[in-house]
Amino acid sequence: MIINCQRGIRVNAAALGRFAARLRRALRLRPHSFAVALVSHQRSAALNRRYRRRPYATDVLSFAAEGNGALGDVVISVPTARRNARRYRHGLEEEIKLLMLHGVLHLVGYDHETDRGQMNRREHALRRRLGLE
Numbered sequence: 279m280i281i282n283c284q285r286g287i288r289v290n291a292a293a294l295g296r297f298a299a300r301l302r303r304a305l306r307l308r309p310h311s312f313a314v315a316l317v318s319h320q321r322s323a324a325l326n327r328r329y330r331r332r333p334y335a336t337d338v339l340s341f342a343a344e345g346n347g348a349l350g351d352v353v354i355s356v357p358t359a360r361r362n363a364r365r366y367r368h369g370l371e372e373e374i375k376l377l378m379l380h381g382v383l384h385l386v387g388y389d390h391e392t393d394r395g396q397m398n399r400r401e402h403a404l405r406r407r408l409g410l411e
Contacts, residue, residue: 312348312351315354380401
């Protein structure tokens with residue numbers, strides 16, 4: 279499920295929803311196992327400050343669910359995604375898909391800060407499989 283909580287930048291929520299379904303199937307996850315919230319720069323900064331004690335906006339945050347049968351939620355800052363897309367010279371929709379993939383991998387247990395490259399390898403394999411490379 280894609281929830282567009284920001285209004286400043288136009289996004290194709292339907293296309294992102296279709297990608298989320300493909301990602302879910304690629305990872306063999308149950309329907310409705312995660313949701314994606316598209317947020318403003320300010321909301322991303324507030325969440326990052328509150329939950330990670332970092333006083334700035336970030337591109338993607340993952341929040342594990344607590345006992346409801348779902349994996350959790352992925353929160354993506356659309357303005358930060360747009361800035362990343364320009365920097366890496368690809369479209370906003372592609373950048374949001376890349377961030378969604380990254381966030382969902384965190385929800386299923388990967389952690390690039392502590393593993394030995396497992397998340398990076400899995401992410402790149404899924405990028406190829408899902409047509410993001």
